[in-house]
Amino acid sequence: MGGYVGKRLLQAAGLLLIVSVIGFAILHMAPGGPLSQFAAGGDMTQEDLDRLAEQLGLNRPLPVQYVDWLWRMLRGDWGASYRDGQPVLSVIGSHIGATLELMLTSTLLAMIIGAWVGILGAIRRYSLFDALATIGAMVALSIPTFWFGLVVIYVFSVGLGWLPAGNRYTIGDESLADRIHHLIGPCIVLALVSTAVWSRYMRSSMLDVIHQDYIRTARSKGIPERRILIHHSVRNALLPMITITGLHLPTLLSGALVTETVFTWPGMGRLFLDSISYRDYPVVMGILMFTAVLVLLGSLLADLLYHVADPRLGAHGA
Amino acid sequence: MSTAAADAALPRPARRRDSALRRFMRHRLAVFGTVVIGLLALACAVGPYLLPFSDTEIDIMQRFAPPFSGAHLLGTDPLGRDILARILMAGRISLSVGFAAMAISMVIGIAVGLVAGYYGGWLGTVLMRFVDAMLCFPSIFLLLAVSSLIGPAVGSIILLIAVTSWMEVARIVEAQIRALKARDFAVAAEALGASDARVMTRELLPNAIAPIVVAATLNVAHAILAESYISFLGYGIQPPTPSWGNMLDNAQSYLTSAPWLAIFPGAAITLAVTSFNFIGDGLRDALDPRMGGR
Numbered sequence: 001m002g003g004y005v006g007k008r009l010l011q012a013a014g015l016l017l018i019v020s021v022i023g024f025a026i027l028h029m030a031p032g033g034p035l036s037q038f039a040a041g042g043d044m045t046q047e048d049l050d051r052l053a054e055q056l057g058l059n060r061p062l063p064v065q066y067v068d069w070l071w072r073m074l075r076g077d078w079g080a081s082y083r084d085g086q087p088v089l090s091v092i093g094s095h096i097g098a099t100l101e102l103m104l105t106s107t108l109l110a111m112i113i114g115a116w117v118g119i120l121g122a123i124r125r126y127s128l129f130d131a132l133a134t135i136g137a138m139v140a141l142s143i144p145t146f147w148f149g150l151v152v153i154y155v156f157s158v159g160l161g162w163l164p165a166g167n168r169y170t171i172g173d174e175s176l177a178d179r180i181h182h183l184i185g186p187c188i189v190l191a192l193v194s195t196a197v198w199s200r201y202m203r204s205s206m207l208d209v210i211h212q213d214y215i216r217t218a219r220s221k222g223i224p225e226r227r228i229l230i231h232h233s234v235r236n237a238l239l240p241m242i243t244i245t246g247l248h249l250p251t252l253l254s255g256a257l258v259t260e261t262v263f264t265w266p267g268m269g270r271l272f273l274d275s276i277s278y279r280d281y282p283v284v285m286g287i288l289m290f291t292a293v294l295v296l297l298g299s300l301l302a303d304l305l306y307h308v309a310d311p312r313l314g315a316h317g318a
Numbered sequence: 319m320s321t322a323a324a325d326a327a328l329p330r331p332a333r334r335r336d337s338a339l340r341r342f343m344r345h346r347l348a349v350f351g352t353v354v355i356g357l358l359a360l361a362c363a364v365g366p367y368l369l370p371f372s373d374t375e376i377d378i379m380q381r382f383a384p385p386f387s388g389a390h391l392l393g394t395d396p397l398g399r400d401i402l403a404r405i406l407m408a409g410r411i412s413l414s415v416g417f418a419a420m421a422i423s424m425v426i427g428i429a430v431g432l433v434a435g436y437y438g439g440w441l442g443t444v445l446m447r448f449v450d451a452m453l454c455f456p457s458i459f460l461l462l463a464v465s466s467l468i469g470p471a472v473g474s475i476i477l478l479i480a481v482t483s484w485m486e487v488a489r490i491v492e493a494q495i496r497a498l499k500a501r502d503f504a505v506a507a508e509a510l511g512a513s514d515a516r517v518m519t520r521e522l523l524p525n526a527i528a529p530i531v532v533a534a535t536l537n538v539a540h541a542i543l544a545e546s547y548i549s550f551l552g553y554g555i556q557p558p559t560p561s562w563g564n565m566l567d568n569a570q571s572y573l574t575s576a577p578w579l580a581i582f583p584g585a586a587i588t589l590a591v592t593s594f595n596f597i598g599d600g601l602r603d604a605l606d607p608r609m610g611g612r
Contacts, residue, residue, distance in 0.1 A: 139592050142595050144563075151581075250454070295455070295456065
């Protein structure tokens with residue numbers, strides 16, 4: 001177990017290094033590189049720009065600049081926003097809460113519905129329900145999230161008037177009920193793809209489990225079918241879902257960006273888009289790196305949790 | 319090199335395709351998807367010539383005409399342009415972007431997967447870790463970050479989608495090649511003095527074709543979706559060139575007064591993407607029953 005954790009941590013550290021190289025490369029693709037803000041402003045001459053480049057060490061060889069940049073990133077110095085001069089990390093920090101709120105609630109919703117659909121589909125394999133669930137999941141994976149968002153707003157906000165069309169709360173009224181009321185729409189929209197993913201994986205995981213020997217043994221011992229289902233099948237079938245949740249994180253983050261845009265939800269995704277339209281590259285790059293690190297840590301955590309949760313894997317590591 | 323060893327290992331193409339076709343036809347959703355894509359492609363190709371309106375014809379007197387009511391079958395947009403004509407022209411762009419981006423991403427993915435799987439060692443490790451690292455970036459964030467740095471021409475959008483969607487293919491190909499290169503026919507080909515490139519492209523790759531074809535189909539779906547996302551967010555295909563995504567760009571502001579602006583292009587995207595996903599699923603069952611996984 002300890003060996004596995006160490007190996008996995010080392011792998012993650014190596015991956016983080018490659019991620020940082022890719023991030024650095026994209027940063028230097030920006031027109032004018034890190035000086036784009038001043039170059040775009042137009043009120044600096046080329047000589048001024050050159051002098052600034054020398055001051056900031058931008059005329060040094062790229063590898064030296066990279067090491068310098070990486071060292072600053074590791075110390076938490078991610079640069080400052082062009083817009084208001086605030087440190088990038090604190091700008092991200094003030095928006096991450098809204099995104100996490102949306103991601104966690106929609107994941108919870110997706111887990112509950114997806115698991116149910118998957119379990120029922122596996123038990124009643126090839127039934128009408130199973131067929132509809134399969135088709136439904138496929139369609140759900142094909143619907144553009146932003147379009148589904150527009151449809152939800154059109155039906156529930158414009159048409160029925162049940163839900164607010166956007167924002168995180170009504171200004172002046174920040175009660176819990178008001179917040180939940182605002183959360184329902186974006187939560188459903190973001191949960192659509194996750195629910196489809198969960199139901200598919202849950203179904204196949206469940207099918208794997210119910211054909212195992214220990215299920216047949218339990219049945220032959222006369223354990224009631226209901227108990228077998230809950231205590232033996234579902235519990236074991238849920239285990240691989242830990243990994244799936246980790247793997248699904250990048251898709252979830254992408255979905256959150258789009259959902260936040262449609263519902264004017266003040267999270268990290270909207271911040272990212274706003275920063276792009278302001279050409280606020282430090283924040284854009286900061287969020288890009290932040291999400292990559294989040295994904296990396298998410299999959300690491302999922303892997304480690306899976307190993308803790310499944311004692312069968314502990315002994316032989318990978 | 320048509321050695322007996324290599325020939326024996328290769329499946330009989332004719333018979334295999336025959337039975338695969340039959341398996342594919344049994345997959346009703348896949349057949350449905352194929353028919354839909356065929357009709358959609360046909361409509362986009364010839365439709366604009368048959369309509370009385372062009373996609374750029376502005377008719378301010380007819381703006382916001384609702385669908386199914388007058389001369390404009392699917393209604394008109396804020397400039398009075400015919401929605402149906404625009405959807406068909408946009409379909410040309412969106413479908414072409416989807417196919418072109420898929421083709422480029424397949425080339426990159428297959429090349430990386432082949433080299434990594436065949437040579438293995440430190441080269442394979444470095445390549446595959448690079449794939450892992452690329453997959454850490456959520457795709458929309460990566461697409462938007464890079465699209466804000468490059469020009470919004472159709473060509474650069476295609477390249478952008480391709481360079482952010484080849485990684486899954488590389489993984490699939492690498493795993494296939496790594497497994498196949500230990501098989502007798504590959505070892506025999508090598509022993510007979512075939513060059514690395516020849517073993518890779520003539521012996522190994524044809525045997526890994528089934529998962530590659532499936533991945534290619536799913537990649538078209540992915541590319542069409544990716545284009546619609548970045549165009550919807552304003553960083554993809556730029557107006558006046560219509561794409562399914564950028565037709566939706568302004569639709570949100572008119573959601574109350576003219577919901578059809580949002581409904582039809584979105585339905586077109588969903589229809590096309592669903593169809594490609596159905597086809598991919600059907601191909602998976604048809605080409606390699608073991609890959610089904612359920």
